[in-house]
Amino acid sequence: MHRFEYHAPTSLDEAVALLKEHGDGTKLLAGGTDLLVHMKEGGLHPPRVVSLHAVAGLDGITLDESDGLSIGSAVSMDEIASNDAIRQRYAALAEGAGVVGSVQTRSMATIGGNVANAAPSADTTPPLAVFDATAQIVGSGGTREVPVIDLFEGPGSTVLAGDEVLTGFKLPTPPADTGSIYQRHTPRKIMDIAAVGVGVRLSLGGGNIGEARICLGAVAATIIRATEAEDALAGHPPSEELFAKAAELAQAASSPISDVRGSAEFRRHLVGVMTKRCLDIALERAQN
């Protein structure tokens, strides 16, 4: 790795001040599983690295019946995947975190890093989006909240300013009869990046689908919500035909590219198959 100046601030204020003082070339370091790969092989040579390790208050998972779930940005994939409350109430998120890399990757990789890295194939962003999660952001201008679905501008690019730090995520409490799921298709079974990722949440009410969320990964420049499919589902009783129709609308919403993990045509086909399958599973989970 090229040389850089290293900072390990112990407070968020200090971290933000360092980012403000040194400008855009400065990189934040969380688990390092994306940043170090970019610095070793991706031609990224930041003059300064600001580690978040010693910054207090970025860890922790708290569940509150009225406020919902809060997850600090420095929480690891391993902690999320093994948290009982998340597995029960926010299953799609536990599933997304649980498929990231290997045991080693999951013990280092953080949720904040996964989001800030802004890969369209990231495995925790579709689950966050289906739970209407908001990102908590602190910068020199103060704090703000942005819905996770609105954070991304393109591959590797977010709306975060150079002096802003993601501090955590808030996920509202889902309605009582809710089922969720995240599935991805990868050419290799494990240790691979999604060719297509699908997150689904169905919340039932009085025999109908009250609220539906479908978020697709790796089939556009950012993760996308299939809003037409969601609208088609909401307010109707679940049925085979309805799910088939929603799967078609999700396909229409995707605009995949061809690369080593699959052709555009194959990916679009997968969006249909996987959306249908995920809707079936989410319904079953919502009913149990």
Next chain:
Amino acid sequence: MAKLEVHYTINGRAHEAYIEPNLTLLEVVRDELRLTGSKEGCGTGDCGACSMIVDGKLVTSCLMLAPQADGAEITTIEGLATNGDLHPVQQAFIDTGAVQCGFCIPGMILAGKVLLDQNPKPDEQEIRSAIAGNLCRCTGYTKIVEAIAAAAEA
């Protein structure tokens, strides 16, 4: 670029090094502290040859910046044997014949140890997912999976 002092407890012994911050934990442990059991295969988190246990967690030390691990308790393959007795996972690898060239083995054994610490009776699928981040070019994995299963019985 100022040099930094880092302190690690490795295999129960205190170590310190005076380093540039752009080194990985793997580089410091191998090149400065001369514990060369951990290997560098890929350098990008894919092969697991550099696996170490840092504060109780299995990590790929090629992706951990050396100053990030300052103050950590670290176990490397050199620290598994106690008073000359091999760890059960090490012994099982030998008894099963799971070692060929040996390059992946320190990481495999540490991954096996971490698995058995958390799950003393894993099934085959659990063993395979526990070593999914450890690549072996020689054995085809069958003997490695058998060795970890044998260590669980030991």
